[in-house]
Amino acid sequence: MNDVKPPWEEHSAVRVVPPTRPRKLAKAPFVELADGRLQGVVSSGSDIERVYVSSITAREHAFSCSTNNNRPCGGARGSLCKHLQTLVDEAIVQYGLDQVARYLHVELGEGAQSGWDLTHAMHPRHEPAPAATVFSRFLRHLSYLELPATTAPVAEFAWFPAAAAVR
Template sequence: MNADATAWEHMPERMWERSSTVRVVPPVRPRKLAKVPFVELADGRLQGVVSSGSDIARVYVSSIAAGSHDYNCSTNNNRPCGALRGSPCKHLIALVEEAVLQYGVERVARYLRIDAGDDATTGVDLILLLKGGHQKTAGAMVFSRFLRHLAYLELPVTTAPLPEMHWFPATGAVR
């Protein structure tokens, strides 16, 4: 484990908010990125990009709102998912399952404000506890963030700083 990770473990609660670096949370379990290449807890929603099972060129932007549990799923060009018929589609189920792998079932349930108790151990368990319905939301920002993350994969390997990534944690001591 590097020095940064060790330093964060010993930092008092919420002190990181005053730091110029961001705490990086490692995944709870390893994920396969082919089905759900992007998942995040942001903007009051669990949201992400889910690959289509039938068309390699199509992806879906799926989201579930915290609190209301309203959900949406549409293609990257805002066409609604054909499987949204009164209940979450397979893309939303895959999103929740991958979020559980990334963040853990307790954190996902807490973020979405689901009273999961001790019985919920999988993403499917959380999906069954959702109380919301289909509510159209814009997915452009989520897809845009996903594309921005992909662009970093295409950069040549370098140790030189990238100005737009100055907020990422640096190697060395935490200040």
């Protein structure tokens, strides 16, 4: 039996996968595959002060889209709205089409290349979901941008095993 582990298994830090291409953060400033959903924050196309919290669950493809004030999106009634399509498109830029499809458990047809192909392979249904958790995560990420530049450890990250290696 070979007990030699790959080098990445010898570290306590998780590799960060770089985006497949640079994303347009003005369109979708926050996109993640987490909690069994593709979820994120998408900017409004008509109001600079409004954002939408959008999500699609893995397997069932239940979707939700509402403003940060929990007002439902007018376009997300019986089908995916433009905010959800933007979320899918930006997730594909961030993670790649294959990874997003695997995460959402979508069987892509031969030659699938875009977010349109992915969303048309799903059988989505509307199911309202609370936006607070996703929006709070987005605000937490934004707060890190306000921290002064430093090489010292950030107290909130002290519980990460990799934080001990940062000196």
